[in-house]
Amino acid sequence: MANIKYILKSLxxxxxxxxxxxxxxxQLIIFNDAIFKWHYETHQVTETTKMTIPxxxxxTRQLLDYVKDKEDHMVIESRIDGINQxxxxxxxxxxxxxxxxxxxxxxxxxWFALLILIAFTGYGLTKSKMMFxxxxxxxxxxxxxxxxxxxxxxxxxxTDFNKYFxxxxxxxxxxxxxxxxxxxxxxxxxxPEVYFYTVVMMSLLLFLVGMIITVISLTIIGKRLIADIxxxx
Numbered sequence: 001m002a003n004i005k006y007i008l009k010s011l012x013x014x015x016x017x018x019x020x021x022x023x024x025x026x027q028l029i030i031f032n033d034a035i036f037k038w039h040y041e042t043h044q045v046t047e048t049t050k051m052t053i054p055x056x057x058x059x060t061r062q063l064l065d066y067v068k069d070k071e072d073h074m075v076i077e078s079r080i081d082g083i084n085q086x087x088x089x090x091x092x093x094x095x096x097x098x099x100x101x102x103x104x105x106x107x108x109x110x111w112f113a114l115l116i117l118i119a120f121t122g123y124g125l126t127k128s129k130m131m132f133x134x135x136x137x138x139x140x141x142x143x144x145x146x147x148x149x150x151x152x153x154x155x156x157x158x159t160d161f162n163k164y165f166x167x168x169x170x171x172x173x174x175x176x177x178x179x180x181x182x183x184x185x186x187x188x189x190x191x192p193e194v195y196f197y198t199v200v201m202m203s204l205l206l207f208l209v210g211m212i213i214t215v216i217s218l219t220i221i222g223k224r225l226i227a228d229i230x231x232x233x
Contacts, residue, residue: 004132006131006138008110009120010135010142011137012116013116013120016120017117017211017214018146018147018211019109019110019111019113019144020110021207021214022150022203022207023107023110024110024209024210025107025206025207026106026203028203028206028233029203030203031064035198035199035202037053040056040057040190043194043195048182049080049137049189049190050080050082051078053187055079059076059087059190060091060190062076066100067096067099067100067103068103069104072222078126088185088187089184089185090188091177091180091185092180092185092186095180096187098173098175098177098178102172102173120135129225130226132225133225133226134222134226135222136219136221136225137223137226138217139222139223143215147208150208150211154201157204158201160192161196161197161200162193165196
């Protein structure tokens, strides 16, 4: 019965760790100016958008500020094919409202998971080090199953990205505003499917590295705590 209790606790903590690390990995990649610049230069985005790299980067920063809720509108102007004009149309703006709401929801979930981890750590280190250390030790048994699921999702995206990217949109968006036309919509030319493939793969790799480091670190900490705790506790 005690083992089940620790397994359930370790499951909750493992899920919280995965949420924090995975969303954090996405944030580090998505909000990285260097990756955007590399993408624009590598995939000839200047040709499809008729915009210069500096203009693309300026528009990107304003767009990301909107997603992060630092701006309350998407009225963004830039030079397109030598003419100063508004970059995004009404359909693109409407879609980004959904994207912004999705991101804010993910960010709130990340903060909630982080609070769980902080509360667990604080309680464990001040009230019950034995519970804390044993839960950490059980994470190494629970985490591989959750990690395998994440790796499985990554493999699915890698083998048929378009299919599962479409499924993702249908799951998280209640409309078809994400279906943009490259002939009329600048946004889909700025970030075509190849960009999202890169983001997903890089985020999963970063997440995997973070998970490995976390599991090893928690196992070492758990062992040391158990060794330091007297049998009486």
